[in-house]
Amino acid sequence: MTAPVLLLLTHDATGAVVSVDQVDPAKPHVSVADLSATRGDGIFESVGIVGGRAQALEPHLERFARSARMLDLPAPDLDVWRSAILRAADLADEPETELLAKVIFTRGVEGTGVPTGWVHVFASPSYRAAREGGIRVVTLDRGYRSDVADTSPWLLQGAKTLSYAINMAALREAARRGADDVVFVSTDGIVLEGPNSNVIALIDGVYVTTPVELGVLKGTTQGAFFADVEARGAKVEYRSMTLAELQGASAVWLSSSGRQIAAVTELDGVPMAQDPAITPVELAALLAR
Amino acid sequence: MTAPVLLLLTHDATGAVVSVDQVDPAKPHVSVADLSATRGDGIFESVGIVGGRAQALEPHLERFARSARMLDLPAPDLDVWRSAILRAADLADEPETELLAKVIFTRGVEGTGVPTGWVHVFASPSYRAAREGGIRVVTLDRGYRSDVADTSPWLLQGAKTLSYAINMAALREAARRGADDVVFVSTDGIVLEGPNSNVIALIDGVYVTTPVELGVLKGTTQGAFFADVEARGAKVEYRSMTLAELQGASAVWLSSSGRQIAAVTELDGVPMAQDPAITPVELAALLAR
Known part of the structure; x- marks a missing residue:
């Protein structure tokens, strides 16, 4: 130990x-x-x-x-x-x-x-189950519009503060719903981030994540993921995604510093499309950094 | 000391x-x-x-x-x-x-x-200036609708948590605007509460405060204030107030445990109506509890 x-x-x-x-x-x-x-x-x-x-x-x-x-x-x-x-x-x-x-x-x-x-x-705690078996995710309303980082900077969206009680409460709500993690959605229906992670979706062959302008944290692991897939010839994009786009993605991952990436196997109780070829390759690349 | x-x-x-x-x-x-x-x-x-x-x-x-x-x-x-x-x-x-x-x-x-x-x-710090001279207040968007306590309990509105970074940031924003304190307003235009206080407004002869159902804290000092004015024969009411109603009130106070009450002398840079007869009487009553 x-x-x-x-x-x-x-x-x-x-x-x-x-x-x-x-x-x-x-x-x-x-x-x-x-x-x-x-x-x-x-x-x-x-x-x-x-x-x-x-x-x-x-x-x-x-x-x-x-x-x-x-x-x-x-x-x-x-x-x-x-x-x-x-x-x-x-x-x-x-x-x-x-x-x-x-x-x-x-x-x-x-x-x-x-x-x-x-x-x-x-x-670190062991992330083996999530890395190998994926995670079940629920979407939860973050209560904010996707433009609050611009309109209301005192709400500190996009800052990594010690005031994480809401993030912890959201994870308990996920557990109550039989899930492992959360994706926050804005009141105008835009996919934001997880309580401790960024969202990466594969949509029409392009890796997409939410831009920091919408009040999410700039993902350090997501950045490394994007750099790696770009080096392999894939396209990446920072743009807003609707919840419907997330539901229809070819694959979705949550990225974070400890767990690295975990594939989303279920979104709000509905099985998600997955790409079992990508996850182990990217996980290995991220761990080898 | x-x-x-x-x-x-x-x-x-x-x-x-x-x-x-x-x-x-x-x-x-x-x-x-x-x-x-x-x-x-x-x-x-x-x-x-x-x-x-x-x-x-x-x-x-x-x-x-x-x-x-x-x-x-x-x-x-x-x-x-x-x-x-x-x-x-x-x-x-x-x-x-x-x-x-x-x-x-x-x-x-x-x-x-x-x-x-x-x-x-x-x-306690000294509250003398605020108690005797009142406070200048700015309204700030809290970013939430007034119904989030119902729809999204994981946002913990109405719980007094240790995650107060936003409340502290709002007070710094008030200082930047030349004010002493803040009244949060919901995205649908309802007056909520201060970062460390409740809002009491005298409207058409009735003392009004925001009900806890709108995701504000139940005010302990506000409760004592209401009990005291009721005992003196005044009417009190728990109901939602629009920002326009607050602006047009006969007097407004922020109530909190340390400062007790402070009269709002200015709201978003506009001088507020005040009732100089009430503040010292209620302050004395609250301090004598």
């Missing part, structure tokens, strides 16, 4: 990191007044570490910086965060095990103006 | 409290893997303590239990929580100072199934 690794990034009031310290993850390190714990007020990334390699590190750091801007947090010093993630991965020293690095940056203890940060590396 | 008081409620896997311990609030007590800190996955109440008295304690506990149900958390043992809040207020022993008790219940450290809980009592 992999021993978790925890690095704390101590900041000063300017938002600069003054030290990075390895500490015991079994002990508490967060104040009850930290705005992460009281308000979900902060941002995160989950970086997959496979074969000792932190995957899609630059896209993760770029998205981390974008989330910080959207939340009016100090700009994270990406060089320091990159080093911390690589050092934590190195300290975990488990090339045979898939790991996850939770990279967290919060508004800090209320009233101090000093952000809090940490990198926590631990063994 | 009031010394903060912190009581930790240690739970077992059944969700029962096994001990309540006073600990040093200056030290960290939350794990980096606690789902409060990583997912905003938990609930809270902010209880005002004035003259040593925990205000609206039963309405707060009732709402706490309702939030727990909405998030599929174990039912909090309200007798234990009530005792802990009263004990923390007692330990703070500051009858001359207004205090706040943050009452927090989280899904706990990921993977353990054991909830985390605490009661943190500390001195």
Whole structure:
């Protein structure tokens, strides 16, 4: 069993990191007044570490910086965060095990103006069943129009915040409906993303995903998937998809940093078309990154 | 200066409290893997303590239990929580100072199934300027229809969760617009609530607030305000209000546990009608509870 690794990034009031310290993850390190714990007020990334390699590190750091801007947090010093993630991965020293690095940056203890940060590396749960057998998915209304990222930036759509209670509630609702995961749909019928994933659909021979302009996260694993299929000569497209298009796709996957990709076998209780030739090839390519 | 008081409620896997311990609030007590800190996955109440008295304690506990149900958390043992809040207020022993008790219940450290809980009592910030001079408010789109609590319960509207990043972002947006606070409006034009408050409007001689069926929190201070004005012979009503009605009201207040009430002096940059006779009377009544 992999021993978790925890690095704390101590900041000063300017938002600069003054030290990075390895500490015991079994002990508490967060104040009850930290705005992460009281308000979900902060941002995160989950970086997959496979074969000792932190995957899609630059896209993760770029998205981390974008989330910080959207939340009016100090700009994270990406060089320091990159080093911390690589050092934590190195300290975990488990090339045979898939790991996850939770990279967290919060508004800090209320009233101090000093952000809090940490990198926590631990063994991934097993994704074998989902990767090999696929997942049953339900669609759930996200309650927002597909244009809210433009009209109402304070709703923080497209930022990866620590306020994930709705995402967790959506996953519990999926379980109640006998499903494994969720695809959120906008009130105007546009396919958005999963609570922890992006949606990739194969439609008329083209791999399609929802563009970030519609308030979804920029997918790091989806980006790697697209790069790989493009290198094999396939076409990719970022465009809005209706629910009807998703239902009629030749195949659908959810992509995420830990699980990589999982084929959707059932959508709202209806068996989905699948392409059993693609999933293992792409999964292998994603794991080999 | 009031010394903060912190009581930790240690739970077992059944969700029962096994001990309540006073600990040093200056030290960290939350794990980096606690789902409060990583997912905003938990609930809270902010209880005002004035003259040593925990205000609206039963309405707060009732709402706490309702939030727990909405998030599929174990039912909090309200007798234990009530005792802990009263004990923390007692330990703070500051009858001359207004205090706040943050009452927090989280899904706990990921993977353990054991909830985390605490009661943190500390001195309130000063609300004098807002109470005496009123507040400038902007309306912001919440992005949801007014019926989402019915149609889409996984959006957790009406639960007081730890996922408040959007509420905090809305307050920053208000500050950017030169205002002090926010009233959220639904996409169908219905007045909802503030990020930390309820809306009370005096319309045609009747005190009106938004009903919980529209996905707002049940106001504990608003409830006390309504009870007081009813006792003085005024009429109160729970009904949906349009933005136009709010703009045309004889007076508007935002009510919350710490600040109690603050009169709205300006709505979206337009001076609001006010009733300077009511505010000090109701404020005194609320503080005397």
